[in-house]
Amino acid sequence: MTEQRSYPVAKTDQEWREQLSPQEYAVLRQAGTERAFTGEYTDTETEGVYSCRACGAELFRSDTKFHSHCGWPSFYAPAEGDNVELIEDRSMGMVRTEVRCASCGSHLGHVFEGEGYDTPTDQRYCINSVSLRLTDTPQG
Template sequence: MDHDALPPAKVELSDDDWRSRLTPEEFAVLRRAGTERPGVGEYVDTHTEGVYNCRACGAELFRSTEKFDSHCGWPSFFDPAASDAVILRPDESLGMRRVEVLCASCHSHLGHVFTGEGYPTPTDQRYCINSICLTLVPAAE
């Protein structure tokens, strides 16, 4: 992952430190911009109220109030929890033009954001995020 064009990370660890904190699958997606298979993630069909944090560093990223069913195979959100929670950058890997979503705190790969797909959301955006990148903290009842 090229971090040259990004603002400084608040959480900076070596690859060895990240490997000790994350499972091999988490490391492959979060730190090497991999993708989990569609439809297998633990939060694809979750409707629990709460906050979705970065699995790598714990930063708040998304809220359940912005989650919607896009039926794309990954959890979808129409907006991050805060405008500075994520970083967006162009991604032309795999021969496609996309916009990558990174955690602003640790620069971990989360997924991609898509615009103009016709989803009935307030922002006309779909943040397509890998479940393995998230930890859901349920709202207090």
């Protein structure tokens, strides 16, 4: 990750490497991308909460997930609060908006606007499955 910021959950590079699998580390800590249509949550319709796989911060809820057919889980809005941060990304010869976990700075994916999806925000948070952990919503 190129930009150095301070986050509430801070670990050394070695600690992240010990905690995360090689694929998780490549995506979460090195801003990689998993191959399209290979992630475990791409087509999942299970109700629940999607949290950061690195630190456990709540990021998205299943009620904002939709099928965009892009190859990665898509959400039209993050969960309530300031748990995601948006950063200009000028890599790969284009200008995009990177989505990171605001608690630990891990790379989650990118957000796109104005693509014509029938969602309340007209935004598509395109998130790597390997960046997330889904837990069922408690019955109450």
